Amino acid sequence: MSxxxxxxxxxxxxxxxxxxxxxxxxxxxxxxxxxTLQIVGEQLCEALDLRAGSKVLDxxxxxxxxxxxxxxxxxxxxxxDYVPALLKRGRERAAAEHLTVQFREADAEALPFADxxxxxxxxxxxxxxxxxxxxxxxxxARVCKSGGKIGLANWTPQGFIxxxxxxxGKHLPPPAGMKSPALWGTPARLxxxxxxxxxxxxxxPRMFVFRYRSPEHWLEIFKTFYxxxxxxxxxxxxRGQAALQSxxxxxxxxxxxxxxxxxxxxxxxxxxVITKR
Numbered sequence: 384m385s386x387x388x389x390x391x392x393x394x395x396x397x398x399x400x401x402x403x404x405x406x407x408x409x410x411x412x413x414x415x416x417x418x419t420l421q422i423v424g425e426q427l428c429e430a431l432d433l434r435a436g437s438k439v440l441d442x443x444x445x446x447x448x449x450x451x452x453x454x455x456x457x458x459x460x461x462x463x464d465y466v467p468a469l470l471k472r473g474r475e476r477a478a479a480e481h482l483t484v485q486f487r488e489a490d491a492e493a494l495p496f497a498d499x500x501x502x503x504x505x506x507x508x509x510x511x512x513x514x515x516x517x518x519x520x521x522x523x524a525r526v527c528k529s530g531g532k533i534g535l536a537n538w539t540p541q542g543f544i545x546x547x548x549x550x551x552g553k554h555l556p557p558p559a560g561m562k563s564p565a566l567w568g569t570p571a572r573l574x575x576x577x578x579x580x581x582x583x584x585x586x587x588p589r590m591f592v593f594r595y596r597s598p599e600h601w602l603e604i605f606k607t608f609y610x611x612x613x614x615x616x617x618x619x620x621x622r623g624q625a626a627l628q629s630x631x632x633x634x635x636x637x638x639x640x641x642x643x644x645x646x647x648x649x650x651x652x653x654x655x656v657i658t659k660r
Contacts, residue, residue: 393559394560395514395559395561400558405465406610407614409466409610410610410613410614411607411609411610413466414446414608415608417445417448417472418448423507423591424448427449427654430654433453433458433503435457435458436457438459438461438500438502439453439461440460440463441506444463445473446469446476447473448507449507450477450484454483455480462485462487463487463488470487491513494522494525497526499527499529500526501527502532504531504534505535506523506534508537508538508544510535511538511565521576532657533657534656534657535573535653536653536654538568539569539588540563540565540568542565542568542652543650547612551612553630555615570586573655577657580660581658582659583657584655584656586655586656589652589654592649593650595646596645598632605631635648
C-alpha cells in the first residue's frame with residue numbers, strides 16, 4: 384500500500400452497517416426500555432410549543448414515545464421506523480389510548496414523503512443512530528416546511544448512554560471511519576448538519592433518569608431487550624462477556640446516585656429545536 388493510500392481516511396460500508404443495525408434494533412424488544420423514556424417525548428413536545436392540528440412526523444420512532452405525546456396534543460401524527468416490530472408496539476400503545484396515529488415503515492435516510500410535507504419533524508434517540516448522519520439530517524429538513532420545526536432528543540457523548548456506547552466500543556470496535564451517534568448530542572455537530580438549512584438552532588442539555596431495581600436488574604434488561612447491548616454480548620466469547628459485564632457494572636457504579644441498592648442513573652441528552660429556514 385502506498386503512503387498516500389495509507390493516509391486516506393477509512394470509508395465505512397454504510398449499507399453493511401445499516402444492515403447490522405437493523406438486525407440489532409430488530410432483536411430483543413427495545414419497547415421494554417423505550418417505554419421508560421416516555422417523559423422525554425412529553426418534554427420535547429413542550430419545548431417545541433406544539434400546537435393542536437399540526438402535521439407531525441416522528442422519524443425512527445421506536446415504540447412511539449414522542450408519537451404518543453404529539454397525538455395527546457391533538458396533532459396529526461405519522462409515526463415511522465424501519466423495524467416493523469417496533470411500529471407494532473407503537474400501534475398497540477396508540478390503540479390502548481384511543482389515539483389516532485398513522486404508522487408507516489420508513490428509512491430515516493430516505494423518507495417516503497414529499498418536500499415540505501410536515502409542520503414539525505421529531506425524533507427521540509432514534510435518528511441519531513443512522514449510519515449516514517448528513518443524509519438523515521438532510522431528509523429531516525427536506526420534509527419539514529419552511530418556518531417549521533425539527534425537534535430532537537439525542538444522547539450526549541459525556542452522558543451515561545454515550546459512555547455506554549463508548550464502553551461497548553472498547554470491546555467491539557465500530558467500523559473504521561464511522562461517526563459516533565453521540566455526535567448528534569453536541570451543538571457543534573447539529574450546526575454542521577443543519578446550520579445551512581436553519582434560521583435558528585436552540586439546544587439545551589437535559590437529564591433523563593434511569594430507575595431500576597438494582598445494577599443487576601438494569602444489566603439483565605439491557606442484555607435481554609436493548610438490541611446494541613444484546614448483540615454485543617452475543618458477539619463475544621465467555622471471557623469477553625465477563626469483561627464487558629464488569630465494565631458495564633463499573634460504569635453504573637460511576638453514574639449511580641442511589642445508596643439503597645437500586646439504580647438512579649442520570650443520563651444527559653441534548654434537546655434541540657431547529658427552525659427550518
